[in-house]
Amino acid sequence: MRIEDIDPPREVAGSADRILEALQHFGLRSDRPVLFQSERTAAYRAARDRLLTAGKAFWCGCSRADLPPSGTYPGTCRDGLPPGKSPRAVRLRVDAEPVVFHDAIQGEVAESLSATTGDFVIWRADDLPAYQLAVVVDDAFQGVNEVVRGHDLLDSTARQVRVARALGFTPPNYAHHPVATTPDGRKLGKRLRSDPLSRAARPETLRLALELLGQQPPGGAPLDELWRWALANWRLDRVPRRPAIEIPFAPAPSRPG
Secondary structure (H helix, E strand, O other): OEEOOOOHHHOOOOHHHHHHHHHHHOOOOOOOOOEEHHHOHHHHHHHHHHHHHOOOEEEEOOOHHHOOOOOOOOOOOOOOOOOOOOOOEEEEOOOOOOEEEEEOOOEEEEEOHHHHOOOEEEEOOOOOEOHHHHHHHHHHHHOOOEEEEEHHHHHHHHHHHHHHHHOOOOOOEEEEEOEEEOOOOOEOOHHHOOOOHHHOOHHHHHHHHHHHOOOOOOOOOOHHHHHHHHHHHOOHHHOOOOOEEEOOOOOOOOOOO
16 A cells, blocks of 8 residues: 655645545555655655666756647756756656557557657656656555556556666556546546545445446445455456546535535
C-alpha cells in the first residue's frame, strides 16, 4: 500500500486516513507497512541526482509561460541555461525513438515523447519531486511488477517507462482498464461530489465494480465470498478495452457546513 502525498499544497487533511479506512471497510488491508511518499524525498532526490550526473537530465530555467501553446517543451535549456535564466526545475532528456510497451488490456502502445511532451519535468520548481519520478522510484523500491489502473493514466505510462529505463529499472507490466463516467463523459470523483464507496453496501458495490470490468460475479454473495470468487475467477481478457464506461449517476447529497 502506498499513499502518494508528495503535493502538500493540494493535500486535503485526513484524506490518507479516509483512504485506508475505505479499503479496510471493503476487506483490504496492507500486507506491509504503508509507504508514504512524503517520507521518501531523499530517495527521489538521489534518483534525480543520478540522472543529472549521468547527463540524462538537466536543469531548466523555463516557466510554463515560456512553453508554446502545445505545451511540448522545445529544448530551450537542454544544452545549458540561456543568459538570464536560473535553474528552476529538472527535466529528463527524451529522443525521437518512440517508447513502446505492451498493455495487457489495450495492446501495444507507442508514444513519441519528443513530439508529445518533449523533455519533461522530473523535479518541480517548488523543490518537490514530480509524480512521474516518484512512482517509478517507489515501484522499484516496493518490487511492483504489475500495475493495473484506470485508462485515464495511460498517457502517463510512456513517461514512467522512460524514467524507469533511464534509472536502469525494469518497468512493470501494465493493464489500463476503463473508468466509470457520467453519461456526459465526466469521470466520477470528488469534483462531482460522487458518493464515496464507504457509504455504499459493500457486497453490492464490489459486485457492480466487477461487472463494470467485464466479470460475471454471483449475485447475493457476502463480501468475503465475493473476494474469494474474484481471486479464483478473474479474467483479464474480459475487461473492456474502451477508455470509459457510462453509468447512471446522481450527485451525493449536500453535507452540512
